[in-house]
């Protein structure tokens with residue numbers, strides 16, 4: 157396997173990208189949102205058990221896309237990583253406004269958002285000493301509101317100062333091209349530093365191809381969610397992109413967002429990525445490409461020449 161340049165910034169320090177191993181490129185050990193009352197991912201014990209299950213299924217690396225202010229519990233991540241042997245990457249960034257109480261956004265508006273992202277990437281999250289390895293932001297449904305433009309502008313600024321990748325939650329997989337126009341056009345972020353999440357929720361294969369042609373990474377993530385009507389389209393979408401020559405732009409993730417979705421609570425959880433999704437993909441695009449997506453592609457997406 158060809159190696160990827162740079163370093164991946166994990167919660168235990170910077171590592172060679174190849175050391176990420178088989179990687180869940182988008183998931184959550186901890187998450188809290190007013191949109192998901194009663195379903196908070198906040199139990200350290202459940203997170204440890206889930207991570208151990210993921211490791212037993214062959215997982216070696218995990219990227220948590222939980223941004224600032226949503227209960228990341230950064231201070232717990234180093235010990236979880238040490239105890240399970242799974243490399244963990246934490247995020248800075250900001251989600252859609254609906255995931256916050258208005259007062260906390262007001263504080264961020266006056267406090268300097270790009271500076272906050274920069275500090276979390278270079279010094280650490282709060283006083284945990286844990287540095288973030290990516291910036292997570294979010295688009296809206298078929299468009300970008302003022303909040304999305306504000307957070308993406310700050311993310312681009314923090315990217316230009318550090319090199320950090322920017323991972324984007326696309327609302328139901330929409331507004332991909334609007335995000336590219338803003339981030340890569342107006343704000344001049346190199347396309348290979350942008351990861352678009354949730355395109356699987358909007359299985360327009362032509363649109364996927366257009367995004368891939370722009371040079372971004374496409375994350376097919378979310379099989380750990382229940383009631384997900386488009387999961388069965390994922391292997392075809394991945395095959396279509398691979399056939400068009402974009403196998404090196406693809407990422408896979410579980411995106412566990414609720415306590416009930418954890419495997420240790422009876423849901424598909426993190427192990428499903430490797431026990432359910434991987435064999436399904438292997439039958440669609442072969443073992444070699446599936447393995448490359450889980451290892452080398454993740455190494456390239458999160459390996460950064462940190463400034």
Ligand SMILES: [Zn+2]
Nearest residue numbers: 183184221411
């Ligand atoms: Zn997510």
